[in-house]
Amino acid sequence: xxxxxxxxxxxxxxxxxxxxxxxxxxxxxxxxxxxxxxxxxxxxxxxxxxxxxxxxxxxxxxxxxxxxxxxxxxxxxxxxxxxxxxxxxxxxxxxxxxxxxxxxxxxxxxxxxxxxxxxxxxxxxxxxxxxxxxxxxxxxxxxxxxxxxxxxxxxxxxxxxxxxxxxxxxxxxxxxxxxxxxxxxxxxxxxxxxxxxxxxxxxxxxxxxxx
Numbered sequence: 001x002x003x004x005x006x007x008x009x010x011x012x013x014x015x016x017x018x019x020x021x022x023x024x025x026x027x028x029x030x031x032x033x034x035x036x037x038x039x040x041x042x043x044x045x046x047x048x049x050x051x052x053x054x055x056x057x058x059x060x061x062x063x064x065x066x067x068x069x070x071x072x073x074x075x076x077x078x079x080x081x082x083x084x085x086x087x088x089x090x091x092x093x094x095x096x097x098x099x100x101x102x103x104x105x106x107x108x109x110x111x112x113x114x115x116x117x118x119x120x121x122x123x124x125x126x127x128x129x130x131x132x133x134x135x136x137x138x139x140x141x142x143x144x145x146x147x148x149x150x151x152x153x154x155x156x157x158x159x160x161x162x163x164x165x166x167x168x169x170x171x172x173x174x175x176x177x178x179x180x181x182x183x184x185x186x187x188x189x190x191x192x193x194x195x196x197x198x199x200x201x202x203x204x205x206x207x208x209x210x211x
Contacts, residue, residue, distance in 0.1 A: 029064035066150070071184065074144040078131065079181050086177045092169055104158040108143045111135050146182045147173070154210050165200065 057063035065072070086092075093100050095116075099107030115135055122128045134141070149155040162172075169176065174185025186192070197204045 025064050026068075029061050029068065029070060031061070073183075074146050076144055076181055077141050078134075079127070081180045082176045082182065083178055083180060092176070093163070100159045101163050103160050104156070106159050109141075111139070111141050114141075146184050147188065149188065156209065156211050165202070167196075167200075171196070 057066060064070075090096075095113060096109040097106040099105055111131065111134060114131055118128050118131060123132070149157065172186055172188065173182075176182070179185070193209065194204055196202075197208075202208075
């Protein structure tokens with residue numbers, strides 16, 4: 001039985017079929033990726049699903065993308081220009097992500113936060129007028145998450161101690177001051193985190209990050 005498997009394994013036909021199958025899976029995942037990137041991701045789970053973690057996937061393409069670490073490009077409900085606001089002297093931790101110094105979650109700004117300034121600033125611009133119209137309708141901004149760890153990694157990331165240790169936002173999020181709409185600029189792999197902890201003489205004990 002072992003001998004027969006070795007013969008099949010070395011067969012050019014077997015290798016060709018394996019390559020074709022792999023290429024077909026990647027092609028399918030790529031097509032699904034392109035289709036999903038053309039429409040905004042739904043912030044709420046589909047009807048009939050649970051927020052409880054499950055390794056199951058709704059589609060084969062989604063499973064392939066997950067396996068190969070392929071992430072869809074996130075579409076935001078509003079093209080927030082980070083660079084323009086930072087040029088004006090606004091700091092990420094003062095208004096938009098004020099929870100970042102207090103706990104694990106950075107927090108995302110509600111439309112009320114935006115309108116604290118834009119009730120009086122740049123009210124003649126089309127995008128700000130669109131923002132004001134959204135607020136009048138009683139709708140909040142459904143920001144889509146750009147960064148995050150897969151559930152199966154069991155990572156419990158806490159922003160607050162990183163800020164207290166003097167870790168700059170650009171370390172994990174790239175040069176936001178030069179960008180507009182937030183995009184994933186840094187891959188938070190295990191190696192990235194371990195190397196950063198080692199350089200800063202922080203603990204690399206498993207329980208520091210994993211539960």
